[in-house]
Amino acid sequence: MEHIIKNGIVYDPLNNIDGEQKDICIKDGKIVDSVSADANVTDASGQIIMPGGVDPHTHIAGAKVNVGRMIRPEDSKKDVVGRAPGQRGGSGFSVPSTFMTGYRYAQMGYTTAMEAAMPPLLARHTHEEFHDTPIIDHAAYPLFGNNWFVMQYLKEGDLDKTAAYASWLLRATKGYAIKIVNPAGTEAWAWGGNVHGIDDPAPYFDVTGGEIIKGLAEVNEMLGLPHPIHLHCNDLGHPGNYETTLKSFDIPKGIKANPITGNRDKVLYATHVQFHSYGGTNWRDFVSEAPKIADYVNKNDHIVIDVGQVTLDETTTMTADGPMEYDLHTLNGLKWANCDVELETGSGVVPFIYSGKAPVPSSQWAIGLELFLLVNDPEKICLTTDSPNAGPFTRYPRVMSWLMSNKYREDMIENHVHKWAQKKTSIATIDREYSFFEIAQISRATPAKVLGLSDTKGHLGVGADADIAIYPFNPETQDPSTDYMKLEEALTAASYVFKDGEIVVKDGKVVNIGLPGRCYWVNSIYDEELEKQIVGEVETMFKRYYSVNFANYAVQDEYLPRSTPVDGVIL
Amino acid sequence: MSEIILKPKEQPLVPIEANNVTPDVFAGKTLEEIKNLGIWHGNRQDRLSKFFDIEGESSENPSEIKIIIDGSVPKTKWIGKAMTAGEILVKGDVNMYVGADMKGGKILVEGNAASWPGQDMQGGELTIMGNAGDYVGSAYRGDWRGMSGGLITVHGNVGNEIAEYMLGGKMVIKGNVSIMPGVHMNGGLLIIEGNVVARVGGEMKGGTIVVKGIIDEFLAGFKYLGIERDLNLEGEIIEGAYHKFKGDLATKGASGIVYAAVAGNSHIAPY
């Protein structure tokens, strides 16, 4: 099948294309140099073309996501979609059902989305939901930061064993990256506690968050993984936490990036940094320290962050940071779900209302935008809402419009948010506006590169997967700075989306679901002999302390309809 | 007031959903358009005229429309859903969800109502002359924000969990109540003139419940505050002597109030 997309205005940062009128040729699901005269023609005159969006951090599939749906029928009822020809129905505003999730990402021109937290024991659940999430390519990050084996081996100072275990676990769970959430803190939560900062050891295991970050950052490069360690820092959401954040950022500095696949140069991916940029000592004297965080990112080259932008919606928070969710429940009094997972991790879920009338959510909204606007280099920052934590992913178009329009932000500051947004942050003093090129960087190029997938994702060069978004907004006649509502509409409903070279969305509606999404996972073997020994140790622990049999633990191939392994080191 | 009369034909076993039967929807429509309104009958749509003979005249303004359902419609759900103005009179029984999401206007049901009358009600008046089922004036599943305004009056008896998660407005039950009235209540006023079986105000955090009849069993999580006479609640004087309780102290920060008539309730007061 051949296609040619003609006359569109192309933003493709990885190929240094900034708003050029350019034809895009597609053959057999890939972007090619040229096509025959028989190719289907799509006219994109006066429209924007970008690579398909890449979401490096979202919560769309797995146990806690489904608990978020299950405990909130009142959220489901707010947003219901019926069955249509070729399409399944569904419901859920903040946590849409799986089919809706696939459709809605696609409608916005996003074609890849990464589930950011997968408990290894429950990995099969994540993959089952991926199976029912149409269109988008995906991967999941298994949780390592409170894992008993990791803590034990690191305590013993044995990085080789840690690496061998990590490579085995990535294969067993069909996982993609090393995810670290409140290291040592979630293990403390298994006893009802938490840790504070990076130097507070986990009970019994006696390793600190800092030691876990350091050890796993080194292991990450020993394994040659495509993505750096993916870190959710300690002390999320606490006033004064920016110091912990800056100390955590500094830990992997000096380690050398060693990806076998892809060409990232970063060794740390720090997620939803908005929640980690707070000064003060309590919610009264709380202030934004986003400028200090942005300054660190500007001055250091080993780090990429994503923001976790608050969208001012009623939403559902969910994280493997178990103690944080209990704290949140005691703060807002709303229903609390929790799941402690044996030997591995934990999680919590609490509904949250980010009201523009309330002082703290308004400040959080401003802090997220400060990070976006004060980090100078869009190769160091990714667009996320930590969906659904700071708001659902369906608000990305709105976030993009806030970034492109100072006028839109002024309207928000003047009319829609609490005065704390001005008082506690510097947002009102910043007039920077993103260009389309920069928007394409933070939502396509930068995430694809830091995921190690920029051979085929996040750009429109020859050889890339033909995942392409076309938006009905004409940058030559329309000004995003003033036409920001039109812009938001255009980004919400792409005029065309191609996935693997097929048209899946037309005029904002899903017309075809195409192939199942790829499931990326890392195939890495770090020292086969050592791994055998480790697996023996793991098996012994299973017999004594796990509640499933070792033989029934690993995710079977049946669960991955389009399995796409990505190489790490194979020794 | 323009009157539109819906004379029910035989009610089918599979219920129909009359969420279109409101002054808001009828406003500005011709009689023919009203007859042709879509109505869900199980999993397929029919026209309103399949189930009702319809006559009368509509108006441009919903507040000038009175809909009379001239007979019993025990298999009809969602009458008056989300109505904002005007009146509905039902000369008989209704099924579930009468007056759900109601914001204004008046509904009078001369017969009985099934469960969820006035679900998530925000305003207006809903009166049921007969009995009602469970969950009168309650919240939708999972929501902690229930009925927030308006007035519900039931002249007969009601079932379980009325005023669940109630936030505001007023509810008066003239008859008897089963268990859990005012469960998780956060605000508003619930007056029960008859008796209650058990668990008045379970897990309530706010709001006021007055029980004029006998409470068979009371929860231990309340604190006794003594006897109060001639209550002045929302500008209304409720005469008589009442045991006053605060609770449900099983929940954090609770400050709900339950008044139980002294007459007949000495068994639940600690002294």
Place this chain on the structure above:
Amino acid sequence: MEIVKNVVCPFCGMLCDDIICKVEGDEIVGTLNACRIGHSKFVHAEGAERYKKPLIRKNGELVEVTMEEAIDKAATVLAESKRPLMYGWSCTDCDAQAVGVELAEEAKAIIDNTASVCHGPSVLALQDVGYPICTFGEVKNRADVVVYWGCNPMHAHPRNLSRLVFSRGFFRERGLADRTVIVVDPRKSDSSKLADIHLQLDYDKDYELLDAMRAVLLGNEILYDEVAGIPKETIYEAVDVLKNAKFGVLFFGMGITHSRGKHRNIDTAICLVTDLNDSAKFTLIPMRGHYNVTGFNQVCTWESGYPFCVDFATGSARYNPGETGSNDLLQNKETDGMMVVASDPGAHFPQKALERMAEIPVISIEPHRTPTTEMADIIIPPAIVGMEAEGTAYRMEGVPIRMRKVVDIGLLSDKEILERILTRVKEINASK
């Protein structure tokens, strides 16, 4: 004889996955590690009477028909009903359940599972106040306080105690000796005999007792000297044990989900557990019955947004147990056609519901002769998941495990049967 290891037991929500099956030909002749209930399920796959061919009732008699005819008839019933109900789903795998949800969407039916008559109240409660749980291994490794409320694991979930409470855990090296066991049950049972504390409360007073315990936990006096038949002092002592737990867990069963107040008992129990986390660490696990009742709630939620009782009549999912539950629909005579998959409402539903089942066409996808098949007009026998077919199931606290196929008997799986019905319903709907 062949030995198959690491088999997953298709009986209860414990989903034991360490079963060893002895196989001769296409028959399981023995097991190791299974409890007596699980063992009996494995070795009596044939049951009282095992169906191998589709049957349709003609002139009151069940007669053998081709699979095509049975599929067509079943699809016709679903497509023609105004309010079709698709009930059961708890003894089959998640892939079959997923096809079921799509079939319900296509047929504009209501889909509901057996949770409706067992832990449905727990679902309603968790939707109001939350769901703080843990996986089994956490109980084994950490729990020093274990509460069984309204359940009798010795009989209903025989290996719950041996796997999680008697066994030694990482931080509980002496097993049972390191734990305090509390049983709350109006009756004396084989489980209460093991308890360190047995709160023998009055029938139907679970909510009252929990309300008092919660008030005490928050430091309040309670109104009465005795609640639910339990003296005030005993309540104070019990709360003291709970709030000093290093890691506590509350298992709860049908004795509390179905006593007076139903979901409100679970609601306030969840709140007790939640508030206990101010001083202790505390979690809960519902003692779910059928091996994959949990899986249905998971699949139905990720596909539709709601866990059970989902009404697709208008083409979009709606949910309100009390209206859209199987018993509501049958007893209110709303439903006019029913499909039963992998369960036996004929044996478990109240008389008034059965009366309606007798009036309407009933399709049963079921391997054995049961009270439900006795009422059915169409019977389609599947291979039994976990023995004769593979697929995913979710343990009671949400751990997904892949069920193994141990023998091959050449029947279609539930999933395959449902896919064929779905295809046929689509054809009928397209021709409408």
